[in-house]
Amino acid sequence: MSVSIDIENVVKRYGDKTIIDGLSLMVSPGEFFTLLGPSGCGKTTLLRMIIGFNTIEGGEIKINGNVINNIPVNKRNMGMVFQNYAIFPHMSVKENVAFGLKNRGLSKQEIEDKIKEILDIVKIDEYKDRMPDKLSGGQQQRVALARAIVIHPQVLLMDEPLSNLDAKLRVEMRNAIKNIQQQVGITTVYVTHDQEEALAVSDRIAVMHEGKIQQIGTPRQVFERPLNVFVSNFIGVSNILEANIETNGGERNINFDNNYIVKMDNLRDDIKDDLKVLVSVRPHEFIISKNEEGIKGIIKGSMFLGLNTHYFVALEDGKEIEVIQNSDLSDIIPNGTRINLEVKPNKINVFDCNSQKTLIQVGEKHEYAS
Numbered sequence: 001m002s003v004s005i006d007i008e009n010v011v012k013r014y015g016d017k018t019i020i021d022g023l024s025l026m027v028s029p030g031e032f033f034t035l036l037g038p039s040g041c042g043k044t045t046l047l048r049m050i051i052g053f054n055t056i057e058g059g060e061i062k063i064n065g066n067v068i069n070n071i072p073v074n075k076r077n078m079g080m081v082f083q084n085y086a087i088f089p090h091m092s093v094k095e096n097v098a099f100g101l102k103n104r105g106l107s108k109q110e111i112e113d114k115i116k117e118i119l120d121i122v123k124i125d126e127y128k129d130r131m132p133d134k135l136s137g138g139q140q141q142r143v144a145l146a147r148a149i150v151i152h153p154q155v156l157l158m159d160e161p162l163s164n165l166d167a168k169l170r171v172e173m174r175n176a177i178k179n180i181q182q183q184v185g186i187t188t189v190y191v192t193h194d195q196e197e198a199l200a201v202s203d204r205i206a207v208m209h210e211g212k213i214q215q216i217g218t219p220r221q222v223f224e225r226p227l228n229v230f231v232s233n234f235i236g237v238s239n240i241l242e243a244n245i246e247t248n249g250g251e252r253n254i255n256f257d258n259n260y261i262v263k264m265d266n267l268r269d270d271i272k273d274d275l276k277v278l279v280s281v282r283p284h285e286f287i288i289s290k291n292e293e294g295i296k297g298i299i300k301g302s303m304f305l306g307l308n309t310h311y312f313v314a315l316e317d318g319k320e321i322e323v324i325q326n327s328d329l330s331d332i333i334p335n336g337t338r339i340n341l342e343v344k345p346n347k348i349n350v351f352d353c354n355s356q357k358t359l360i361q362v363g364e365k366h367e368y369a370s
């Protein structure tokens, strides 16, 4: 049976330095939950608090509602996979996987059966007698994963498990990890600084920055409706433009540069007139206008990448932005061409200039945490 993890108001201090100051989140049974954020934001620290390698200076961590703060690591029944594999170099694949099963009072046959089952799941059965130095990085990480899940832990924790692999193998292994997690149905907390990896594998993502959670949501929610400018910039590429909100007979408009005004239907009701805002627009969500309508710019460079063409565009205020267009839409537009850029009102995100928080009316499922 899968378990839930409740993290309630936890605090972590190293000496007199507070790294995490009252952080809360909940992981549902069987969920693939990712902690995503830049280096040093506290992801690993939080993961190590869950498994018990780190002490907890405040708050509670609960498994299925039971507080585990003072339960030692070896009694928490959790499996962990590290960036550097941490498999034993002097043991074969099979011996590595068997290691976690020793001292559990299982018969030889039971151990054999469990190893076979797990090696099949992680697709490494044919290498069972090999030594680790005869395996690729991806294969070694499969062994580490097998060793972590063979004991049927309640929770699987993974700390940047793909960072040491080359780009192609990373994509292959992230698919494998996702499939294996679904097959085994184990509650999983995954740590990465790679936003694409997080989008690819997670049921939900907590975006972290400086020990605080900025947003928790599905990959789609954090990508399409970032709750603040940090999340908007961290997940995918965003162009951030300055603009003003204006109300006009009950209508709410975003005024970009006194030439281009966009009607918005999804702004919060409590917004005051004439508010300075930051608007984030994904590069593929600009439309190069067929008329005079739009934000004015000049093409400074382009890059044809097959399906899409990337344009680097200078706006009138000197700001450079990136615009991606489907290559089928037109021939490559030459450098120096003056263009007008329209935006899709339902796709853009609007933030308060001061608080940097969203001004879009978002659904209830969007969560802020700490």
Ligand SMILES: Nc1ncnc2c1ncn2[C@@H]1O[C@H](COP(=O)(O)OP(=O)(O)OP(=O)(O)O)[C@@H](O)[C@H]1O
Residues within 6 Å of the ligand: 014, 019, 037, 038, 039, 040, 041, 042, 043, 044, 045, 046, 193
């Ligand atoms: N044992 C420790 N003693 C003192 N400070 C620490 C210790 N471990 C981590 N820190 C500090 O805590 C902060 C968070 O570190 P942590 O390793 O959790 O970040 P991270 O988000 O996992 O980053 P990375 O991806 O680089 O590992 C950093 O400022 C780090 O220097």
